[in-house]
Amino acid sequence: MQKKLLTVAVASALAMPAVALAQVTVYGTIDTGLRSASKVVVGANNESLMTVTDGNRTTNRWGLKGTEDLGGGMNANFTLEGQYASDIGGGPGSATPANQGLFQRKSIVGLSSGGNSVDLGRDYTVNFKAQGIYDPMSYTYTGITPSAGTNVAGTRSSNMVTAGFRFGTGGVRVDYALGEVAGENGWGTRMGFMGDFAFGPVTVAGAYSTQKDAVTGTDKATTTNLGAVYNMGPFTFRGGFSDTKYDDGAGGEAKTPMLLLGAQYAISPTLNGRLGYYDTKFKVLGTEVGSRKLFIAALDYSLSKRTTAYVAVDRHTMKDQGFSVNLASGAVTVTGIDQGSVMGVNSASGATGFNVGIAHSF
DSSP, X not given: OOEEEOOOOOHHHHTSOOOOOOEEXXXXXXXXXXXXXXXXEETTEEEEEEEEEESSSSOOEEXXXXXXXXXXXXXXXXXEEEXXXXXXXXXXXXXXXXXXXXXXXXXXXXXXXXXXXXXXXXXXXXXXXXXHHHOTTTTOSTTTSOGGGGSTTOSEEEEEEEEEEEETTEEEEEEEXXXXXXXXXXXXXXXXXXXEEEETTEEEEEEEEEEEOSSSSOOEEEEEEEEEEEEETTEEEEEEEEEEEEEOXXXXXXXXXXXXXXXXXXXXXXXXXXXEEEEEEEEETTEXXXXXXXXXXXXXXXXXXXXXXXXXXXXXXXXXXXXXXXXXXXXXXXXXXXXXXXXXXXXXXOEEEEEEEEEEEO
């Protein structure tokens, strides 16, 4: 349950008359557990490894958010959200460069009225939001699954303007990330849009975005997501695909299509079973050069509204090689890379992980 902290006017410190400030909410999650993995790469050998892990089921985060009533149904809103590592007690930036920054997960301010909103800052991309609706594991176990991280649109964009509109059982959202290249306003930009619509027990969601490189402005990548959710009593079925295409403008092309399938069964009000399957292909000039498959099975037991105990088993398998693409370098360079390591395990011939832990929200 989120805890409300009322702000106070510090007139003496600011040497100004006291004013009424907006109410601020402090929120977050903490997820820590144990993971046993087979075929961990140690030099030229494959060994088993037991570790204390964080964020396998729910990414550890903390944040501040607030809303001020401006009158006439209009509100001013803000969200500041960061990430941390509970297994080592590390703050933002302590684990990987991708996690650097105090509020690298989300940093927005904007206006809203009803289901409509406009925000500025660092936020989730439309592709990430669309896939979140039909993701096989409902964006749980993101520390294990490939999720939306396989596409160039990624999870978030900085320097972004977003607008969302809700109507009836559907909605649309558009976003535009500025490249901020002097003299070339179109370079390094990313633009996307999404829609989601519910028809009885079925919800359909899709998104499309395009991004240009920040060096020449000619190389680009496009990402497409499309999927659906079907609710049938205690069962929920999810499925869809995500496909990113890289084009260097000189005949070089690479694609990463990913198929997603999943099922969830509410065994009881407190116990949920989940199955997820992710199949990613790596294609260069139309030829498949590698693949990655992941199967995961999990049980979630709600100890309370805020605390969940979980157990999960995952199986990774890779074939041949994949490729790396650096759009920001000014060329979509396709190079073969060793894809035998996922989460530190050598999965060329298949590797298994076993996870158990507790996730708590506050």
